Amino acid sequence: MRLLLLQQANGIDLNMEKFYLNVPYGEKDIAKNKGARWDPDKKKWYVPEGNNSLTFIKWVPELTPDNNYNLYSENYFIAESMRRCWKCSENISLYAFYLPAGYKYLDIFGVEDDWEDEVPNVWNDTCEGMEMYDKATNSVWRWSEQPCTSSASYVVKISDQALQKIQKFSSSYLFGYSRLSRTVTMRTIVRTATDCRAIL
Structure with missing residues (x-):
């Protein structure tokens, strides 16, 4: 941690x-x-x-x-x-x-190709917290509460x-x-x- x-x-x-x-x-x-x-x-x-x-x-x-x-x-x-x-x-x-x-805690997880339409490296406010798609690693960073x-x-x-x-x-x-x-x-x-x- x-x-x-x-x-x-x-x-x-x-x-x-x-x-x-x-x-x-x-x-x-x-x-x-x-x-x-x-x-x-x-x-x-x-x-x-x-x-x-x-x-x-x-x-x-x-x-x-x-x-x-x-x-x-x-x-x-x-x-x-x-x-x-x-x-x-x-x-x-x-x-x-x-x-x-x-x-707040950070969860980083790999995603499938269906995230390709997301704008990379931009934080978005979602119902689960703040998310950012990292295209280079094909993963999502999610800060939640x-x-x-x-x-x-x-x-x-x-x-x-x-x-x-x-x-x-x-x-x-x-x-x-x-x-x-x-x-x-x-x-x-x-x-x-x-x-x-x-x-x-």
């Missing part, structure tokens, strides 16, 4: 920064007609609170093909749970990202802002390599009073 998390939400401070977009000058009227608003101080377009950011997917600067994210959320929670360390038996705190209902809350697991990439936030709670939350699955994922190295350095 490649996870783009933009703003932390908690029960204390909900004064979050606006969800800014990267709208080229030639597309400003399209963005405005979809509901985007102009911030004269930052000189950027943004998604007003209450509007679904899925409509503006093509202008989310972090969601370029180079970044390769397959899930994003405008808000997230950092959840804490307690468990006994398997190595030293001390009680330890574990932290994870928890995503509210409405987070998840109606349920969920924790994030098997994270292999995360936005720098979100990583810095969770490291305030657990400085040992970092990338690790799983020999079992042969993948790089976010791991927690346990630091207890005995500093057992168990990997979770």
Whole structure:
């Protein structure tokens, strides 16, 4: 899972920064007609609170093909749970990202020739989400909205802002390599009073 998390939400401070977009000058009227608003101080377009950011997917600067994210959320929670360390038996705190209902996920799937009539590399608003036909790979990219809350697991990439936030709670939350699955994922190295350095 490649996870783009933009703003932390908690029960204390909900004064979050606006969800800014990267709208080229030639597309400003399209963005405005979809509901985007102009911030004269930052000189950027943004998604007003209450509007679904899925409509503006093509202008989310972090969601370029180079970044390769397959899930994003405008808000997230950092959840804490307690468990006994398997190595030293001390009680330890574990932290994870928890995503509210409405987070977005990317599904990429191959298609048959019946998509040939679609205009390639253009995002279209459909009943299932935002779709783009990629003619080069004969596949469709579909961003959809998840109606349920969920924790994030098997994270292999995360936005720098979100990583810095969770490291305030657990400085040992970092990338690790799983020999079992042969993948790089976010791991927690346990630091207890005995500093057992168990990997979770």
